[in-house]
Amino acid sequence: xSRFKALSKDHMGSALLIALGIGVLGLGVTYHIGNLxxxxxxxIPVVLGALLILVGLAIGLTAAPAGRETPSSGHGHGAAATGxxxxxxxxxxxxxxxxxVLGQFGGLVPATFASVFISAMGDRQSTVKAAALLATIIxxxxxxxxxxxxxxxxxxxxxxx
Amino acid sequence: MYQSLMDLWYGFGIAxxxxxxxWSVFGVLIGNLIGVLPGMGALTTIxxxxxxxxxxxxxxxxxxxAGIFYGSQYGGAIGAILxxxxxxxxxxxxxxxxxxxxxxxxxxxxLGITMMASFFAAxxxxxxxxxxxxLLVEIAFKFGPTEICSIMLLGLxxxxxxxxxSPLKGVxxxxxxxxxxxxGTDVISGTTRYTFDLPELxxxxxxxxLCMGLFGIADFLVSVNRTTVxxxxxxxxxxxxxxxxxxxxxxxxxxxxxxMVGTLFGAMPGTGPTITTFIAYxxxxxxxxxxxxxxxxxxxxxxxxxxxxxxxxxxxxIPTLSxxxxxxxxxxxxxxxxxxKGIQPGPQLITEHPDIFWGLVASFWIGNVLLVIMNxxxxxxxxxxxxxxxxxxxxxxxxxxxxxxxxxxxxxxxVGEVAVFGVLGAIFLSLDFPVxxxxxxxxxxxxxxENFRRAMLLSRGDLLVFLQRPISxxxxxxxTLLILxxxxxxxxxxxxxxxxxxxxxxxxx
Numbered sequence: 001x002s003r004f005k006a007l008s009k010d011h012m013g014s015a016l017l018i019a020l021g022i023g024v025l026g027l028g029v030t031y032h033i034g035n036l037x038x039x040x041x042x043x044i045p046v047v048l049g050a051l052l053i054l055v056g057l058a059i060g061l062t063a064a065p066a067g068r069e070t071p072s073s074g075h076g077h078g079a080a081a082t083g084x085x086x087x088x089x090x091x092x093x094x095x096x097x098x099x100x101v102l103g104q105f106g107g108l109v110p111a112t113f114a115s116v117f118i119s120a121m122g123d124r125q126s127t128v129k130a131a132a133l134l135a136t137i138i139x140x141x142x143x144x145x146x147x148x149x150x151x152x153x154x155x156x157x158x159x160x161x
Numbered sequence: 162m163y164q165s166l167m168d169l170w171y172g173f174g175i176a177x178x179x180x181x182x183x184w185s186v187f188g189v190l191i192g193n194l195i196g197v198l199p200g201m202g203a204l205t206t207i208x209x210x211x212x213x214x215x216x217x218x219x220x221x222x223x224x225x226x227a228g229i230f231y232g233s234q235y236g237g238a239i240g241a242i243l244x245x246x247x248x249x250x251x252x253x254x255x256x257x258x259x260x261x262x263x264x265x266x267x268x269x270x271x272l273g274i275t276m277m278a279s280f281f282a283a284x285x286x287x288x289x290x291x292x293x294x295x296l297l298v299e300i301a302f303k304f305g306p307t308e309i310c311s312i313m314l315l316g317l318x319x320x321x322x323x324x325x326x327s328p329l330k331g332v333x334x335x336x337x338x339x340x341x342x343x344x345g346t347d348v349i350s351g352t353t354r355y356t357f358d359l360p361e362l363x364x365x366x367x368x369x370x371l372c373m374g375l376f377g378i379a380d381f382l383v384s385v386n387r388t389t390v391x392x393x394x395x396x397x398x399x400x401x402x403x404x405x406x407x408x409x410x411x412x413x414x415x416x417x418x419x420x421m422v423g424t425l426f427g428a429m430p431g432t433g434p435t436i437t438t439f440i441a442y443x444x445x446x447x448x449x450x451x452x453x454x455x456x457x458x459x460x461x462x463x464x465x466x467x468x469x470x471x472x473x474x475x476x477x478x479i480p481t482l483s484x485x486x487x488x489x490x491x492x493x494x495x496x497x498x499x500x501x502k503g504i505q506p507g508p509q510l511i512t513e514h515p516d517i518f519w520g521l522v523a524s525f526w527i528g529n530v531l532l533v534i535m536n537x538x539x540x541x542x543x544x545x546x547x548x549x550x551x552x553x554x555x556x557x558x559x560x561x562x563x564x565x566x567x568x569x570x571x572x573x574x575x576v577g578e579v580a581v582f583g584v585l586g587a588i589f590l591s592l593d594f595p596v597x598x599x600x601x602x603x604x605x606x607x608x609x610x611e612n613f614r615r616a617m618l619l620s621r622g623d624l625l626v627f628l629q630r631p632i633s634x635x636x637x638x639x640x641t642l643l644i645l646x647x648x649x650x651x652x653x654x655x656x657x658x659x660x661x662x663x664x665x666x667x668x669x670x
Contacts, residue, residue, distance in 0.1 A: 013592040017333050024340060024355075031352055037622030041352035044610045048340050055333040062329065062651070088385035089587075092378065092559065096580040099563040100573045115563055116556045123552035124386050131556070138557055146564055150216075153571045 010063030017056030024049035091122030107158035108147060112139045165291050172519030175220065176527055184221035185524045188228025189531050195229075196236025197543045198554060203233040204597075205380070207494050208372035209561050212569040219502040220516055224524045226495050231474055231525070235279060235532050238467060239543050242271045251434040251470045254442045258455060258462030265458050267408075269401025272540065274412045274460055275467045276402075276533055282420040282468035283529045286475025289424050290522060293476075294511060297483050301508030303632060306616040309485075311627055311636035313609045316486040318640050319429065320601045328647045330594045338602020339609070341366050348607070349614060361574040368497045370575045371603055372490075373562045374582025375596045381555045382587035402537060404460075412464040415445050419468030426469075427476025427488070434470045434477075434489060441469035475525060482506050482518060485608065490597035493604040500604075 028049050031042030095118040102111035113135045120131035146152040175181060188210075195206040207229050214222035234251070241252035242259035255275070262271040304312075317339075321331035344355045345365030356362035404412070419441040426437040445465045446455045455462050477488040485506035487493040499506055504514060511518045536543070566575045586596050620626035628634050 009592045013330065013333075013589075013594060016588070016592070020337070027355060031354060032350065035622060036617050036624065039614050039617060041347040041350045041354055044613070045340070045343050045354060048336055048343065051336050052333065052340070055329060055336060059327075059329050059333065085382075085386050089382055092381050092385060092555075093580055093584065095556065095559050096378065096563060096576065096583070099560075099567075100576045100580075103567065103573050103576070112560055112564075116560050119381075119559045120552065120556035122385050123555075126552045130552075134553055134556060138560055142560060142564065146568070150568070152564070152568055154567065 008063055010059055014056045014060030014063060017059065018053050021049045021052030021054075021056055024052060085122075087124070088122040092119050095119030095122075103154060105159070108152070108154045108156050109139060109143060110157070111154075112142045165295060168515065168519045169291055169523060171515065172521075172523035173527075175516050175520030176224065176523035180218075181221045181224055181520065181524070182527070184217065184225040185228045185528055186531060188225035189232040189528045190535070192229035192232025192234075193236040193532065193535065193543075194232075194546070196233030197239050197546050198236075198549060202237060202376070203230055203491050204372065204376040204494070205558070206233045207491060208369055208376060209558070209565050211369045211372070211494065211498060212565045214498050215501065215569060219499070219504055219514075220520055222502060223495070223499060223517055223521055226498055227478075227521055227524065228528050230491055230495070231283065231471070231528060232532065234470065234474060235276075235536070236543070238275045238279075239272060239540075240547055242275065242463070243268055243544065244547055251438045251466070253435070254438045254466040255463055257442070258457070258459050261456070261458035262460070262463065267458065269540075270404040270408055271460065271463050272536075273402040273404045274408065274416075274464050276536060277404075278412070278416045278419065278464045278468040279471040280529055280533055281416055282423060282470075282472035283475050283525065285420045286424060286427065286472035287522060287525050289427075289472075289476055290479055293428070294479055294483060294518070297479060298508050298511050300632075301483055304484075304508065305630075306612040306619065307626055307630050308633045308636070309612045310609060310616050311633040311640070312484060312486055313605050313612070315636045315640050315643075316480075317598075317601060317605060317609075318643055320489065321598045322643060322647050327593070331598050334589065334594055334596065334598040335602040338599035339606040340602075341371060341599065342603045342606025343610070348611060359574075361572065365607075366603070367566065367569060367572075367575045367578060368494070368501070368603070369569050370566050370578035371582050372494060372600060373566055374579045375586040375599060376490075377558065377562045378579055378583025379586025379590055379596065381559065382583060383590050384551070385555065402540060408460050412460045415461040415465040416468045418444060419465035420472045422465075423469035423472030423474075424476050427473040428479060429488075434473045437469045437473045438466035441465040478521065482510050482521075483508055487601060487604065490600040493600045497604045 024045060026049075028042050028045035031045065032040030033042040033046060034040030095115040098118050099111045099115035102114050106114075116138045117131050117135035120126050120134055121128070143156065147154075147156060176185065191210065192203070192206055195209075196203065207226060210225070210229060214226060217225070237252045238255055238259075241255045243263050245256050245260035245263075259268075259271045259275075262268055317335050318332075321335040322328035340355075342365070344362055346353050346363050353363050422441040422444060423434075423437050426440070442455075442462060442465060445461045446452050449455065449459075449461065473488075477492055480486045480488060481492045481496055483506070485496065487496045496506055504510065504517065562579060563576050566579050567573060569575060589596055616626065617624075626633075627637050
């Protein structure tokens with residue numbers, strides 16, 4: 001994230017939390033708040049929104065300046081950050097979205113194939129052939145297990161609505 | 162005492178019923194299998210199989226979930242030791258000495274010791290659970306909404322501050338989780354909150370969708386093209402798994418000490434297993450005659466953390482089931498599954514659902530024996546499974562996540578929720594925020610709100626009631642201590658350059 005070099009991760013997180021808190025607070029006051037004796041639906045959300053803003057402020061104030069922050073400790077999460085992985089993000093989210101869309105308009109078989117194929121393409125090392133093969137294998141297994149085995153309520157093929 | 166043994170006997174009767182036993186075996190097997198796969202921890206496994214529990218009866222469902230839990234915990238240790246790849250955060254500590262042992266050709270022995278330590282620790286944890294639970298129930302019956310509120314507060318606070326690096330970030334994520342729990346229809350007034358006029362959100366956010374987004378999709382987003390699984394040339398056969406006599410002797414007391422650490426921490430609500438393993442490891446290094454051996458393949462460094470994780474796991478079920486306060490995200494998931502099945506965790510659980518409680522206790526033992534029996538001959542298979550490349554693994558897992566969430570309510574909207582939480586989780590992870598407190602907050606949120614509002618109704622809006630009732634006052638006192646300790650630690654960190662930096666980083670998530 002070269003554009004944000006001036007800001008450390010903590011500052012960005014703090015800004016995110018404060019924005020979120022303001023949003024929650026803004027919506028929360030539209031519900032009935034009430035008082036401690038007779039609390040309305042909005043009481044707890046307002047308190048939580050305010051807390052989020054406060055914690056966000058505290059994180060922002062105690063944050064280490066950019067460049068001097070402690071290196072991230074994500075062990076299992078591939079710590080070496082080399083900028084955002086647009087291809088990976090696009091394909092993985094595309095996989096989930098294609099499952100939703102094709103589940104609605106196409107049925108189980110195309111939805112499974114598309115979700116596996118598209119998400120598999122997110123890895124730089126995968127080839128179209130390997131991804132298609134993987135998608136086919138999983139499709140077959142998925143249909144056997146979920147359609148015939150667990151009788152999932154999703155038709156195999158289903159055109160239109 | 163006698164009563165407990167009778168109850169345990171009854172529990173074995175429940176757990177050995179064919180249908181219950183089958184699901185328990187299934188859970189242990191699947192948990193172990195998926196736990197071995199790189200990048201798949203207990204959380205991913207449980208959230209993937211959560212939908213399955215909706216269609217089976219409550220008793221086998223909880224037995225299966227518990228089986229998945231300790232099965233995957235054990236499976237994770239294999240990846241940690243052989244590949245230096247901790248798929249479940251508590252194993253990060255095991256890597257430190259387990260992987261050097263593999264490089265020195267003693268990986269098999271490390272696995273053998275892990276197995277022994279796990280079994281021993283789990284057995285101790287189960288015994289503690291049997292004899293402590295009835296006592297806790299007596300106290301728990303004195304709990305009203307006020308007490309429940311303050312102990313939940315303590316649990317949330319402990320979960321937020323004692324898990325990973327920055328306690329403030331943990332608190333922020335807990336609050337975010339509480340907010341996710343607010344979404345939906347307010348049970349008291351019937352108002353729909355934060356649903357953005359989407360009718361699908363009126364029932365609230367789906368637990369499975371939240372977890373799979375945060376622990377599945379978010380993890381894929383963060384690790385795709387960044388994790389390179391190095392092929393392991395470790396060849397482990399059954400014969401290698403037998404540690405030498407000297408190694409056994411070396412590992413015995415660390416194993417006992419680790420178990421004690423785990424048991425002690427297990428009874429404390431809100432402390433996750435990661436912090437427990439870290440403390441067990443630190444303790445071993447502190448009392449060792451030659452601390453420099455640690456990190457270079459000291460067998461004590463494998464035995465103690467693994468033992469502590471397993472005893473902690475077992476003992477953790479006590480606060481989860483008898484008070485409804487989960488120790489970590491995995492427990493929160495199991496708690497959520499129970500609530501979905503219509504079983505309210507709390508002091509009355511043991512008396513009202515003795516089949517669940519005692520069946521679970523007995524199944525722990527059966528499951529742990531199964532793990533030992535299964536893992537000795539199957540070790541070769543596990544080693545080969547470790548080689549599955551990530552590029553094949555995550556698309557397959559993604560499909561299981563989609564279909565798992567869909568099958569819960571036959572709702573494609575919920576699958577969309579997964580994507581949203583996946584993005585949120587990935588953003589939080591890349592900003593170094595821990596995501597597990599979100600689940601804790603999400604599961605406890607509605608209960609906390611309900612009890613808080615009830616307590617306030619009873620006390621006519623007087624907040625002082627939390628200090629006037631003695632049990633509640635103790636919990637509030639503990640919360641205050643926890644906050645003060647964090648402030649003190651922060652002040653000290655600012656004053657002197659942190660020498661504990663390396664150590665603190667071990668405690669990831």
